[in-house]
Amino acid sequence: MIAKRHVAVIGGGPAGLTTALALAMQGASVCVYEQADRLGDIGAGLQISPNGARALAAIGLTDGLQRIGLPSDAVIPTNGVTGRQIARFDLTGQMPRYRFVARPALIAMLADACAARGVDIRLGAAVADDALDADMIVGADGIKSATRTALNGADAPQFSGQVAWRAIVTAPAPPVARIWMMPGRHVVTYPLTDGRLNVVAVQERETWADEGWHHADEPDALRHAFPDACAALQEILWAVDTPHLWGLFRHPVAARWHDARRVLVGDAAHPTLPFLAQGANLALEDAVVLARCVGRHGITDGLPRYQALRQDRVRRAIAAADANAVNYHLGGIRRQVAHTGLRVLGKVAPDAFIKRLDWLYGFDPAT
Numbered sequence: 001m002i003a004k005r006h007v008a009v010i011g012g013g014p015a016g017l018t019t020a021l022a023l024a025m026q027g028a029s030v031c032v033y034e035q036a037d038r039l040g041d042i043g044a045g046l047q048i049s050p051n052g053a054r055a056l057a058a059i060g061l062t063d064g065l066q067r068i069g070l071p072s073d074a075v076i077p078t079n080g081v082t083g084r085q086i087a088r089f090d091l092t093g094q095m096p097r098y099r100f101v102a103r104p105a106l107i108a109m110l111a112d113a114c115a116a117r118g119v120d121i122r123l124g125a126a127v128a129d130d131a132l133d134a135d136m137i138v139g140a141d142g143i144k145s146a147t148r149t150a151l152n153g154a155d156a157p158q159f160s161g162q163v164a165w166r167a168i169v170t171a172p173a174p175p176v177a178r179i180w181m182m183p184g185r186h187v188v189t190y191p192l193t194d195g196r197l198n199v200v201a202v203q204e205r206e207t208w209a210d211e212g213w214h215h216a217d218e219p220d221a222l223r224h225a226f227p228d229a230c231a232a233l234q235e236i237l238w239a240v241d242t243p244h245l246w247g248l249f250r251h252p253v254a255a256r257w258h259d260a261r262r263v264l265v266g267d268a269a270h271p272t273l274p275f276l277a278q279g280a281n282l283a284l285e286d287a288v289v290l291a292r293c294v295g296r297h298g299i300t301d302g303l304p305r306y307q308a309l310r311q312d313r314v315r316r317a318i319a320a321a322d323a324n325a326v327n328y329h330l331g332g333i334r335r336q337v338a339h340t341g342l343r344v345l346g347k348v349a350p351d352a353f354i355k356r357l358d359w360l361y362g363f364d365p366a367t
Contacts, residue, residue, distance in 0.1 A: 001299035002291070003027030008134035010147060012039050012121060013281035014046075014103070015266025016140030017110035021059050022291035023138075024117040026261045029270055031134075032119060036124040040107035044168050045190060045198030047072070047177065051363040052166060053096035053280030055288045058366035068098030070191055073175045075353070077342050080180035080187060083230030086339050087346025088176075089353040094361060100175070102192045106280075126342060129262055134142030136299050137262045138290075140283075145249060145268035149254045157249035160273060162325065164202045164248055165222045169239040171197040180233050181339075187233060198225070198273065199236060201226065201243075204329060208247040217245035248273055250322075258303040265290060270314040275324035275336060278317050280358070286310060288365040 005028050009020045012034030020030045041205065048056070048069060056065050063067025077086040091098045113178075114121060128136045129147050175193045180187040185203040192198055203225045222243045242256030253270040257264045289309055294302035330338050344351060354361070 001297065001302070002136070002294045004029065005033070005135040005299070006011070006133075007136045007138065008127075008129075008132040009138040009140055010035065010127060010129060010132075011140035011142060011266075011268075012036070012123070012233045013110075013140065014110065014140065014280050015105065015142075015267070015268070015287065016138070017114055018055070018059065018284050019099075019138050019140055019265050019290060020119045020121075020289035021110060021114050022287045023116060023225055023294070024114065024119050025059060026291050026295035028136075030114075030119045032114070032121045033125040033127045033132075034121065034123050037124045039111050039121070039123065040104035043338065044166050044200075045101060045192050045300065046101045046103050046106060046280045047190065047277035048098050048101050048106075049277065049281050050094050050098060050361045051365070052284045053099065054364045054366060055281070055284035058288045059113070061109060061113060061282055065099060065101070068105040068109055068193070072098040072100055072177055072190070074177075076176050076178045076179050078341075079177050079339065080182035080185070080226075080229055080233055083232050086181075087342045087350075087353075089346065089350055091354065092353065093351075100177075100190050100192055100198070101194075101257075103280075105193070135261060136294065139262060140266055142267045143249075143271045145264065145281060147262055147322045148264055148268045151259060151262060151264065154255050155252060159208045160248040160250050160325065161206070161211040162202050162248045163208060163276065164200055164247060165217060165223075165240075165243040165245050167199045167201075167240040167243040169196055169197050169199060169236060170190065171239060173197050179328065180229070181328050181335075181364075182226070182229065183327050183335060186328040187226070187229075187236075189236060197236065199240060201237070202328075204246070211329035215245050217243050219243060221245070243261045253311065253318065257307040257311070261299060263303050263306065269310075272314075272318045273321045273325055274361050275328065276317060276334050276360075278321065282314055282317060283310065285313075285363070285365040292366070294353060313363070320357075320360070
């Protein structure tokens with residue numbers, strides 16, 4: 001029921017391109033408008049969890065994901081001060097496998113698949129949704145979405161009390177996600193292809209950096225935030241030469257995701273803090289569910305159905321990410337108790353750590 005209808009997608013990131021591809025596969029005529037002059041020019045690493053992998057499978061990209069992504073063997077909570085491994089939680093039993101992917105590689109894969117389906121991608125195209133002549137307009141324009149504002153009015157994001165640095169260094173590493181936990185701070189590292197290591201470092205502070213992650217910072221500012229890090233972590237941080245800093249803000253999930261022809265996907269609808277690695281995965285899910293809804297029920301009935309199916313799930317994922325923001329930064333006796341609990345869990349019931357996220361990882365947006 002979306003076949004042969006014209007759809008305009010605002011935004012050429014993972015959310016926009018996945019939505020464009022999913023809708024094109026339903027027979028829609030799709031045009032993507034991206035304000036940047038190039039696709040995939042920014043960004044570092046992404047973690048594609050099984051739920052995100054199923055979304056990509058639904059649009060025929062299982063082989064492509066396996067080609068560009070490294071399978072993850074485990075999550076390893078680590079004491080960032082001593083360097084001691086606290087526990088190891090195996091991921092090899094997760095199907096589809098959890099994978100580490102470079103964001104530009106994901107975007108290139110999606111763009112190629114879109115082109116093969118006849119999607120028109122227009123670069124350097126900053127457009128307003130009210131200027132587009134389309135049967136349906138998808139706002140995939142991120143946390144500063146003009147489409148979100150048009151549907152809901154302006155909101156006031158709340159500074160989370162944390163800033164983050166993102167960087168990539170050359171440092172071959174085993175295929176694991178390591179969480180270096182410290183009082184008031186943490187660092188997540190995981191490998192990408194070609195011997196690269198993705199680094200995201202987070203610090204609690206009262207002052208804040210601008211939202212977004214295009215703001216270059218000095219390497220020494222990152223290093224000075226972690227003066228007591230263990231030698232292994234210091235080695236990684238001293239290898240960073242071009243960190244990008246951004247302030248982490250909490251936004252409410254949009255109250256209104258759609259009107260008669262406009263609809264939101266990804267961060268435009270539900271921005272999340274990066275402490276559960278679900279921002280991209282939830283956007284991939286959105287794309288598949290939206291295409292299913294309008295494909296089966298048409299635009300008028302499909303858009304409210306899409307919001308109804310998605311809003312509770314994304315709120316639960318955002319709440320889980322918020323909880324991690326606290327747990328990673330514990331200090332004092334709470335830190336000791338938490339680390340002891342993780343250590344015991346890793347020995348006695350290692351599967352329990354991952355199984356508690358079955359509601360998240362076990363989801364299939366195609367069914």
